[in-house]
Amino acid sequence: MTVKSGYVSIVGRPNAGKSTLMNAFLDFKLSAVSRKVQTTRNKIQGILTGKDHQIIFVDTPGVLEPKYEMQQYMKKEIKTSFKDTDLILYLIDGSNIVMKDLQKIEKDYKKDFAKHKRIIALNKCDKLSEEQIFDKIATLRQELGIENIITVSAATKLNLDILKKVIIENLPEGDFYYDDETLTDKPEKFFVSEIIREKILELYEEEIPYSVHVDVREFKVRDEGQKDYINADIILERETQKMIILGKRGEMIKKLGELARTDIEAFVGKEVYLKLFVKVRKDWRKDHRFLKNIF
Ligand SMILES: Nc1nc2c(ncn2[C@@H]2O[C@H](COP(=O)(O)OP(=O)(O)OP(=O)(O)O)[C@@H](O)[C@H]2O)c(=O)[nH]1
Ligand SMILES: [Mg+2]
Known part of the structure; x- marks a missing residue:
């Protein structure tokens, strides 16, 4: 049996639903979630172990321009999550697309995004009609020059099975990092x-x-x-x-x-x-x- 395992950094603007998504995959409320921005401050691992795969999700703080010292530390959390990552899962809030912010992220994180495999998911699709989803994907492709986008809802778990399959496909072969009972790195x-x-x-x-x-x-x-x-x-x-x-x-x-x-x-x-x-x-x-x- 081939076993796949690796690190997946979940990144995106504040409030995109990164923590909700990690919790949904784990089927456990691990990371704090709120309707306010900047809920997550530290990177937090959530480890999902299956028969032949171990995905170590790393939930990160939302990407923003640091205005004071604490936000610099938050930004560092995102940056260090990229260090040993196997995959970046980039999450976009489909219900609140701010194109200039997304463009800025493409620019600021260009090197990081180029260095790693990246999966892009459009979240909160439960709030959108099919037509809206279609339009938004077309705009994102055009404005950001990105290709494949998976439409999901962390809240209703829509397409999370597909997303998980794509994540596992893109993970390297290799033994598990943690035993199958470990859920996180934090106490x-x-x-x-x-x-x-x-x-x-x-x-x-x-x-x-x-x-x-x-x-x-x-x-x-x-x-x-x-x-x-x-x-x-x-x-x-x-x-x-x-x-x-x-x-x-x-x-x-x-x-x-x-x-x-x-x-x-x-x-x-x-x-x-x-x-x-x-x-x-x-x-x-x-x-x-x-x-x-x-x-
Ligand atoms: N309708 C809907 N709401 C969602 C979905 N995913 C997340 N939310 C809501 O969006 C808000 C933000 O979710 P979080 O998971 O805290 O977002 P985050 O990206 O971790 O935010 P930061 O930690 O601040 O960067 C919460 O009110 C969630 O309930 C979704 O798929 N659909
Ligand atoms: Mg969060």
Whole structure:
């Protein structure tokens, strides 16, 4: 039996549906998803193992022009994901095609795209009519000079079987990198902090979600029948943001805690006790020392 395995970097503009797509392939909610842009900050592996194939998906932050230090670190995450990749899966949001941004990406990432095999998928096709899909593909071909485009929907799993087949066809032959039970490269703690951040993206408006870093300080696994104990810091950029995170009489943070706890429990498969603390680290998004620690 020939065995194929390799790395597949999922890249695209913010909000294209990269994390949703990886989760759909894994059939597991691994990576944080939200309707807001810039949900993903770190590259995250999601490993899909079959009888004769192992696809190591690498979910990456959305491509954007860095405006402050943290976004430079995010961009570096995309760049390093290309280093050892076997394949680039480039995802375009079919419901929101901004041609000048897509053209800029073709230009900025020209070398990376030329160096690796690339599969291009048009996502969110569940939102489009057949005619619209046809038109958009024609425009993309013309404006970007790209050829094959696979139409998919990460949300409804439309054509994901076809996409998976094409991915496997393009992977090199070779032994698995991980055993068949490994799902990701990141520790459980990381996903706990991502779940909390995902709920912050859901609950709060404007700058708040972007000013937040979540640090899981303690994760005590306790014996069967006892709840695990998790203690996490919500780190903000300014004192004034504290009031917003807490809400009137602490109502918002209570809601946040409840929503996060429910999802953390689904993720770890048991009941947890979640304690949240709010702290301020001034302008941490521009602070290299801090960023080096968290990236
Ligand atoms: N209708 C529809 N919505 C989708 C589809 N895929 C993703 N979405 C939605 O699009 C939004 C963004 O999805 P994400 O998976 O977080 O996008 P992303 O590319 O990872 O975004 P960043 O991490 O910010 O770069 C969410 O609200 C998803 O539910 C799809 O195929 N169809
Ligand atoms: Mg994402």
